[in-house]
Amino acid sequence: MVNDKCVCLICDSSVALPKRANVERHFKTTHSKYATDFLFGSEIRKVKVREVKSSVSAQQSFCTKPDLKSKAATLASFAVTEILIKRKKPFEDGEMIKEAMQRAGEILFNDFKNKKEMISAINAISLSRKKKTVVENCDATK
Structure with a gap:
């Protein structure tokens, strides 16, 4: 279904x-x-069913993983922005935080098998100038 x-x-x-x-x-x-090609109960039919099931699960995981990665990057971006807003720091500090996270990741994830994937997740965090508008809007409401 x-x-x-x-x-x-x-x-x-x-x-x-x-x-x-x-x-x-x-x-x-x-x-x-x-x-007739894959008789019921035969080993070849069992193999065919396993192949079909694995292809379906591969298709489903292909569609969901990138979405989860981009969602995580967006959430991380908002978390950094929230910290900057609460501490009333200029948004340019966000780029410094991202650079610090990249450097720390290089050291902390050194022994991990998926180090490149973790570093690319940090690189995917968007800290663009658009969020500066969010800070300005928050200041205007005070």
């Missing part, structure tokens, strides 16, 4: 209604040779 629709793991097409009869009809019409 993907977004309340039955999706065929073999051909990625969706079935109109999630009913057993509709799924069986799709399988029998579209994949009629599947039952």
Whole structure:
């Protein structure tokens, strides 16, 4: 089920209604040779099912990981901005904080297998001048 629709793991097409009869009809019409090529209970069928399942999970993880990384970078950016606002520091200090985080990351993550990925996550943090407007708006409301 993907977004309340039955999706065929073999051909990625969706079935109109999630009913057993509709799924069986799709399988029998579209994949009629599947039952003869991959006999039920055979080892080759088990291998094929594992391949299909792993390809689906790979597709799903491909779609979610970049989104999680960009969300984490955005949250980190806002956290740094919040610290600068609370301490009433100029926004230019944000770039200094980012540089310090990069240097610290190089040292702290030295023994980690995914060091490059961690450093690239720090590099993805956006500390642009646009956030200076946020600081100015906060000062204007006081």
